[in-house]
Amino acid sequence: MACLVGLCTGLVGYAINMAVEYIAGYKLSQTTSFISDRKYLIAFLILAGSNMVLVLASAVLCASFGPAAAGSGIPEVKAYLNGIDAPNILSPRTLIVKILGSIGAVAGGLAVGKEGPLVHIGSCIASLLSQGGSKKYRLTWQWLRYFKNDRDRRDLVTCGSAAGVSAAFRAPVGGVLFALEEAASWWRSSLLWRAFFTSATVAITLRVALSSCTGDNCGVFGSGGLIMFDMGVISTETGISELVPVIVLGVVGGLLGSFFTFLSGKILRVYALFHSRYGLIGKLFQAALVALVTSVLVFGLPWLGSCTACPTGISDECPSSGLSGKYKSFACEPGYYNDLASLLLNTNDNVIRNLFSIDTEGLYHYSSLLILLCSSFFLALFTYGTAIPSGLFIPVIIVGAAYGRLVGKFMRSYTQFQSLDEGIYAYLGAASLLGGSMRMTVSVCVILLELTNNLLMLPPTMLVLLISKTLGDLFNHSVYDQILHIKGLPFLVEKPEPYMKHLTVMDVCSSPPVTLSAIERFGNIVEVLKLTDHNGFPVLDHSSEVPKLHGLILRSHLLVLLEKGGSECNSVDFAKPGSGKGVKIEDIKLESEQMNKYIDLRPFTNASPYTVVDNMSLAKAFSMFRQLGLRHLCVVPTTPEASPISGILTRHDFMPEHVLGLYPHLRANKWNRLHVQPSA
Amino acid sequence: MACLVGLCTGLVGYAINMAVEYIAGYKLSQTTSFISDRKYLIAFLILAGSNMVLVLASAVLCASFGPAAAGSGIPEVKAYLNGIDAPNILSPRTLIVKILGSIGAVAGGLAVGKEGPLVHIGSCIASLLSQGGSKKYRLTWQWLRYFKNDRDRRDLVTCGSAAGVSAAFRAPVGGVLFALEEAASWWRSSLLWRAFFTSATVAITLRVALSSCTGDNCGVFGSGGLIMFDMGVISTETGISELVPVIVLGVVGGLLGSFFTFLSGKILRVYALFHSRYGLIGKLFQAALVALVTSVLVFGLPWLGSCTACPTGISDECPSSGLSGKYKSFACEPGYYNDLASLLLNTNDNVIRNLFSIDTEGLYHYSSLLILLCSSFFLALFTYGTAIPSGLFIPVIIVGAAYGRLVGKFMRSYTQFQSLDEGIYAYLGAASLLGGSMRMTVSVCVILLELTNNLLMLPPTMLVLLISKTLGDLFNHSVYDQILHIKGLPFLVEKPEPYMKHLTVMDVCSSPPVTLSAIERFGNIVEVLKLTDHNGFPVLDHSSEVPKLHGLILRSHLLVLLEKGGSECNSVDFAKPGSGKGVKIEDIKLESEQMNKYIDLRPFTNASPYTVVDNMSLAKAFSMFRQLGLRHLCVVPTTPEASPISGILTRHDFMPEHVLGLYPHLRANKWNRLHVQPSA
Structure with missing residues (x-):
């Protein structure tokens, strides 16, 4: 049974990734080709138009057919596993809306991730299978009906959430830990074993599915196999001197993370008021506005960046012809690249890949990183609470990586702490912001390690997470607990007050x-x-x-x-x-x-x-x-x-x-x- | 508090490793130099004599001062965390005996590890600190007395067990998972966070301590930093075809593991009978016998191996002059090496490192691997249950790696499954035997990944563990549960019968x-x-x-x-x-x-x-x-x-x-x- 959940979640995760990859890839390649032909207006119209269509489609689906599919879904799954049976949270309709809506929102270029939605999707699949299919849609399997009790169903949904993270980040161990640390309210060792089983199935399913990717037909999704952002092997010779930058990153990340949480709570209340006052139209209008603002920013801001001559003696293509390169030509002359365009006019995954790239000293200017930091911070907040399926992981990682790389650039130039690469700073910045906003430790740590294939970074990652979580906890609750509170779900905490x-x-x-x-x-x-x-x-x-x-x-x-x-x-x-x-x-x-x-x-x-x-x-x-x-x-x-x-x-x-x-x-x-x- | 536990455990772990490294290193270098001078009898006497002295010292300590320190200590910690207050399990005396005894047993060349004992040591340290020091030995700290209740003490002991694994394998995440999967009976998210904190402290302590290792003064312990057996980066191009060997390894490992568990249970009962009949003398006699047999085997068996001419065009020294090399000269002419000597007349860590080494096709003969497999299987069983602090991880890993490498050599020669390296086979063999005997999944998986720095092996590792655990569970309980049962501890299982x-x-x-x-x-x-x-x-x-x-x-x-x-x-x-x-x-x-x-x-x-x-x-x-x-x-x-x-x-x-x-x-x-x- 756990195997089946893993299989389905793995396949859905694969399908979503492929769909996003194709749609966003097509959109961006059209835009890029019009830019290189100097037809800027058409390029912008294509970009903004396709974003608008995709986001509106997602918002219409979500607002009219499955309101329960809005948001990341992680708080709802957490509430379900705590014993709160909110209506339609895990219904088949929510599942379908979540899958399609998430493709629309992510391919539409918004500052949202598909990771949170995939956790919800995994849980929906598990719940659906545990009910023996859906009666309403006449999809029933008699042999799946052995789980008609609360405990088994909850166990399976826990496994489903593990499968979701596993499929989203291709991080099977991280998935198990996520289910354990964040999702589940009750835990037994036998559940650990089942969650591990589910995660392993996802990993193997993805591996087999990815092995069908030959050449470029899976885009950047296929490259690297199960490792999404390979940072390569980094020298281990750094010793105690690396502690100072790590502590600085942790402190700033903790403060920034709790500030982000605070602001996102405010935004969520404002939007909820707006949505309840203007209903469906209000939701669609707001989604359209978000799409438009996002398009304007990602297309407009790169004009502020300057064109830089391509460095010599690098292995990467410059300016890059494909979508995944670090050196986007944008509106520059041949032989020049616009560093801000690589960071903005790109898919979220590629932005992260670029920020994490190592041995690329001086690739991004201070101004570019600062613009990226501000715009991504603004967009992450502005998009949050829109009535579309939206994950928080990816925007938080982008903001964190941007700030980390900025700090790194500064530290390397003006202080004596020069042993760490800028890419490592970006990575640690992302870790600290995740720790500061989501307050997960072990799971974020393992997910990041699995994402970047960089086990040597384990001690600093742990330290940065410890600091940022501790600091964040001083100020407020985690992002997810805040949503539970705002939604008024009667969540039973672990210890009595x-x-x-x-x-x-x-x-x-x-x-x-x-x-x-x-x-x-x-x-x-x-x-x-x-x-x-x-x-x-x-x-x-x-x-x-x-x-x-x-x-x-x-x-x-x-x-x-x-x-x-x-x-x-x-x-x-x-x-x-x-x-x-x-x-x-x-x-x-x-x-x-x-x-x-x-x-x-x-x-x-x-x-x-x-x-x-x-x-x-x-x-x-x-x-x-x-x-x-x-x-x-x-x-x-x-x-x-x-x-x-x-x-x-x-x-x-x-x-x-x-x-x-x-x-x-x-x-x-x-x-x-x-x-x-x-x-x- | 958790920080203090982590710090102490980290330092103790470092001290034990250094002590073992120096003592065993000195012993082996003396033996080797006499062998190369053709003074075989003196060499054997030095080896057997020093082994005998070390093991007897350990056995005397253990049998007369701290009987609770015998064995791995993991079942006892598990029982304590289940609510069983067995006397002296976590007393200061047990702690001291365990530290010294474990150094003696491991340096004495027995087929035991220091990993299990370190878990016990971590738990003892945590318990000692939580009691505010020991009254008996007049080591009391008033400010440590805030934990005088069961719950906090148990929580801290859980963290201590995590710290133990963390220090033993330099695997902080694995440590947290071990505490969660195997040690703890009750679990709360706040405990996860504290265990993570403790583990992180251990990791950082070890990192700082290791940074003081310059050149060769820490021996092989210092090399590789936090990664013990670096397997390097392995091609990811292997696809579905690798599934078959993985499944074969998992099935054989599961069967072998449950057979090992079965035999070890028998051995334990026989020894317990023997010990109770002959008391202290019986324990010492049996320990001396084990030391002697071990010395005879590791010194005698290499004579069965043949001398092989050193291959040309390799980066390693051959025959190697140091202790850690793959090409031991033993009694061979210059320019020749004895592959069996590298696998037997060596420290346990080096044996594992040699077995896991990749790109060393044909380094070991069938006969050598078979002899290693049989002798290590026999020694692991024969040593098990002796009244000394003895961990099971390392012997199980050696047996598993030997059998894995043997299977790999066979598969690569006679079947079409040639894509995996022999080192990978050894690694997967070790994983399967651990899964088959200890029945842990997530924690063994993460520990192995952290040991070998090889995240790309995650999906096959998960699969092999799934198979071996499932198969093993069909036949009997895990090694640790078996000890609990034999000792008659009233362990409350998770679910009602x-x-x-x-x-x-x-x-x-x-x-x-x-x-x-x-x-x-x-x-x-x-x-x-x-x-x-x-x-x-x-x-x-x-x-x-x-x-x-x-x-x-x-x-x-x-x-x-x-x-x-x-x-x-x-x-x-x-x-x-x-x-x-x-x-x-x-x-x-x-x-x-x-x-x-x-x-x-x-x-x-x-x-x-x-x-x-x-x-x-x-x-x-x-x-x-x-x-x-x-x-x-x-x-x-x-x-x-x-x-x-x-x-x-x-x-x-x-x-x-x-x-x-x-x-x-x-x-x-x-x-x-x-x-x-x-x-x-």
Whole structure:
């Protein structure tokens, strides 16, 4: 099964890359040829027009057919794996929109990557396969239906996210680590093994697919095999003296990364307001504006760059005829090149490749790097939050590499730290910005190493990530956590908040709960289901003199019982349906005769639900709820009372918003919290 | 803190490596010079004598001062992280014995590695630092005492194990993954970050330490910086045709690995019997025998090898004068070399380096590789279980590389699969045997990649590991799990056994439990503590008409209360002491007057222990127990009864031995279990 997920994700990743490569390649080669013919207006119109068409197509698809496909999708996958079943997040429709939209957005030259979307795509594929295909689209496979339970499905989606990273960066180990560090909320060793299996399948699928690339027919995508940005072997003779530049890069990257996160949060709120006010038209207008501004910048800014004479004695072609060269001729005379054009009027992958290139001292001017840094920083923010599938990895890497190379150029000219190459500075700059904005460490480290095939850079990469993450964490949360917060998804963090130690479960629990009797009238059940939106109901046994808690019954099981009208049910009926499917209470019509019938709920009740006593500290209950991955936690009284159940805790009861809403005096700032005495 | 652990482990790792390098280097150079003077007997005596002295020193240390330091230590660390507090596992004495013993055993030329011991050493250092130094040896640091609780200590020991691998293989990412995949039983993302931090510190420490190596003064240890066995860049042009040899290697490696595991289990039982019968003398005798046999084999077997004329046109020196060369002269005429001597009469690291060397077609004869394979397989098994610190990684890598190179030589000569180099075959063979015996995937994969600096080999490495692990798992458990089983440590596996679904908690629970009253007489407490060895006691509140469960009190807290005699206690007294320390019931002498006094236990009781109802399935209770990392789980009755508590579940109640002892009919074989219907 994991193998199948890997295979499909690998093939989809390959297809997306090839599509982007062909479309963007065609677009750029047309533009370039018109530029070299001095037909600048036509060149610009072709560039801007094709970008506009591609981006609008992506935005239309995304806004009208699959709104869930907008953005990178990583926060949504993270939320799903945390136990939040948002509608349509992993539906087949989202999958298709994401694939097509991502091709459009990336080929349309926007400052977005296909990496985040591929993680979402991998997860969608995994979810789709685990549901045994889609009923809606009549694509069902009986033999795929062995995974109709939450745990297996979540495990498979975790593997899918690993497969996504694996396919996106051709970094199988990085994919496993990404799933572990960023995506998954629960982890078991057997999951590690499965994620590894999936990733390995992706790697082997890609390798076989790439081996069909002969010559130039895969463009730059095919070159280098599984290594995307080969930096070659770099001398290991650098010692302690390299620590200073590494620390500088880490500090600046951490600050810049958290600043980027801060700004992106603001942008996201503004756009969300704009989108909700103007609807579809607003989304399309904004996407078109982004496309236009991007086209203007990438075409217009290279005019600021000067033409430089080609250096002699280099192995690369200059000015380069293909798309991937470092020496773009742009509007220069033959024998001259425009360094800014190589950095702007190019595919994102090539820009990164150029920035990472080593032994190219002085290839880019200060001004070019500064312009690239500013424009890419602006574009990354401006594009962020547009209603298209958009990954954040690539824009962040570009910004980071630009700033790193700028710092490197400066350090090498004006300080004594000259041992590192400019390409290495760019690489470390990218690492520091990734660390500063996404706050991943091991996975970013391994992904970068796998991207660049440069294991000797491991210690400095680790150091730069440590510094930038630590610094970034001082200021705000990671980009992805910020999106979760803005979207209002009830994400359960790993550890209880410190103030939870001072509350008991009864302080936050909504009590008394709505209960059902062991022998219950159908009419009552319908009424309870209509009046409340709870998902679990305690079942009380009134047979003895003191009522006794028999267990907990789920809304979904009650609905199945109602639908069958009390006739025979088997376990398949109670199997977990795909997300967003299943019976709804509005669909159920019972005759009045039926409404008066009684049903014994006990056989369908979970007779041993997890319980806590009502004086347990909220922090302790939180740990239990979070670590066992519960949806309901019954609170029972310590002293025998009239009711055998005092309340039910759900995910929302643990949310800081809920708790602090009830007890505003606990709202301490970050620094105060640190001084709260832990309870003995 | 994590930084400090990393720093210390890095320095210790460096020191061990340097010590081994100097001692073994001196020993071998003496031996070699006597051989070249044709004084074979003296050469042998020097070799065997120094081996014997080193190994005996190690065995004496280990057997008399720190028996806990024998073996690799990885299973013990794994057990500790699973919640098993075995005595002295992480004590300072064990640490010192392990460091010295490991130097002796490795420098003594045995077929053991220093990698496993380094993991244990890293964990010991972490534990020592987390306890704020050792009281016994008067090395205490007040400022290190912030970690006096189980969770922080375990987290730090996890980081320590990561640091160990990181220092042993100079593989920081591999270290993190090892801690995650093999060592840790519970995992949180914040732990990942801390383990990464520790590993990075080790990497940077080692890098700085290695930068002090100029010229030859670190021997082969210094060369290559952080990369131990540099395989250089290998052509990526190999495509699908390489799949067949990779699969062959994986299959054979998986079979060989599980066979190795099987045999090692037998050996371990035999040795354990022998050691327990003859005590210290038996251990020393056996260690001396191993040292002697090893010396005889490595000195005697090269005589079977023939002298070969040095090839012309190679860059390496031939016959090589230093210790690390591929062309050992041994007893040959000048201009000739003995290939078997380079593989046997050498340090383990050099043997691996020689086997992994690429572009050395035909360097080793079939017979030499076969002799190496047999002798190293025999020595690895024969040495395993000796009472010295001994790692398994290195012997397994040697056996695997020998068999891989043999297969490669055969494949290249007689089949059409000639695209892979013999060195690559050796590398993949080592990977497959590691996968087949240790059953780790991601971590072994990354460790090997970091060892050899060869990222292009990632997909085949993953494939070979997948195959060998899958095959090995069909036959038996991993080497480490086997040791846990043989030592009888109550290791809690990750998932409940299938038969647990058919039992309720009351079926296995020892009931009724020994309870205490909320207001209890000192005399009673002493009696209960003396009569039982339980670690937790339910406290019942008899104040109302129906007795009520007030909570659970720990033995250690009761002991503190007794020691203080009911006078004032503060929270520091209740802090968790270091392993093996703390008050014992035998140490407590109370006067009879005191024995009749009463104490209110309620302030010291955990008033909201985790509870389950008595009809909960054992599998569900197991999940809760395992995932929350509990030591006690109270079972409460569903229906109000005389006693408010029905029993207490502890780790031992969940052990398969215990459960199957009670219900032998559930003892199904592996295949039957698969067909048990999961409960609805």
